[in-house]
Amino acid sequence: MRGDEADLPIVSIVMPCYNEEEALPETVRQMTALLERLVREKKVSEQSKMLLVDDGSRDKTWSLIDSFHRSNRFVSGLKLSRNVGHQRALLAGLLTAKEYADCIISIDADLQDDITVIDQFIEKYKQGYEVVYGVRNKRTTDTMFKKFSAQFFYKLMIKLGVNVVYNHADYRMMSKKVVNKLEEYQEVNLFLRGIIPTIGFKSDSVYYDRLERTAGESKYPLKKMLIFAWEGITSFSVSPIRAVSVVGFFMSVMSLLFAFYVFVRHLQGNTVSGWSSLILSIWFIGGIQLLCIGLIGEYIGKIYIETKKRPKYFVETELHNVVVTEAKTQQLQETR
Known part of the structure; x- marks a missing residue:
């Protein structure tokens, strides 16, 4: 047991x-009340x-x-110099927080993730768990399209071999040890x-029901959701690029079968030249080729970005007013 x-x-x-x-005002109010109770x-x-x-941010x-x-x-x-995206901003917060915290809980500022399960996060941390995932039990507040697209995304990721937790977003608890290991990932x-x-x-996991947004509007419209999903798939699975080989093989077989069909028709004297069928075939094959080239280019582009190793x-x-006791400072240094 930790943390007596x-x-x-x-x-x-x-x-x-x-x-x-x-x-933000309602978010800070609720989080302050939560922290005051946990301390009390x-x-x-x-x-x-x-x-x-x-x-x-471009507002206040x-x-x-x-x-x-x-x-x-x-x-x-923590104020970043520019907009770098949700995942990088979250990473910046995690790496900053680990310098003084024993465990770090990440959550979106809209509070659609139920903060009452934070008690369970902390309890599981004390029981020795290093990572605790917040898993959405129900999505009754989501639109039908968002619910379907989100569930399809998770199922597709798992099908492609990506190790993700079903219906888990970025609401989780991690110990300082885990965040230290996360920092070693350079991608x-x-x-x-x-x-x-x-x-x-x-x-381990804790389960909760998705809530209504406290205020404002979602920062993840359909376009961003699709980009995020594509980023996840191409970052962790080579299945799409393997599918290119399958498509190429399939088209080759289809071409051989079609060539055999034309040859038989020619022997029977029934061949009729047709402009439409020729053009459709060219467009179809050309479209498949462009799709495959684009998919391969996506992976090459990722390699290009990774090789430059630019700062994230x-x-x-940075605004901090943390005063850590000498004993706690020594303890944190020993765990690094």
Whole structure:
């Protein structure tokens, strides 16, 4: 068992924020109430925090974070130099939080993921679990299209051999040890839902119902959802590129069969030249070729991006008021 009363865990709740001006006040209010209760009930250290990561927002998100930081002892802030995307912003928060926290919980700032199960996260951490996944039990608040597309995405990923947790997004708890291992992954094309299960260590899941968004609108429209899904598939599975070989083989067989058919018709004296069938065949084969070339190009493009090894993000401003005791500092250094 970890974290007895004499050594309560320092918990950091990391929340990437992009144009969350409308939702942020309610989010901070609910998270503050949660942390105050956890501290009062002696489940976490009083030095536990929420870390709000501003991913290059264009509204007043950062000014709100700065204001909350000045008036709320639980609020820390991280401002990135520009918008780098949800996954990189989340990674920035995780790597920052691990410097002072024993365990890190990641959650979206819209609070559609039920924060009441954070108690279960912490309890499982004390029981020795290094990773705890928040799994959506019901998606009654999602539209029919979003529910279908999300479930299809998870099933497709699993079918392609990607090790993802079904109906799990980025709501999870990780110990400092796991985040240290996550930092060793140097890939630029980030898909944390696929990376974290590959790290290993003792893990478990907690289940919750998806809630309504507190305010504002979703930052993941259909276009971004499709890009994110494609990023995940091409980052963790070579099945699509293998399918190119299958399509090529299939088309070769079809061509041989069609050539045999034409030869037989020619022997029977029934061949009739046709412009339409010729053009359709050319277009069909040409379309398949372009599709295959594009798919191969997608993987080559990823290789190109990875080889440049550009930094994933830059931190512009960091707001912290964490004061760690000497004993806790020594303990954190020993676990690194």
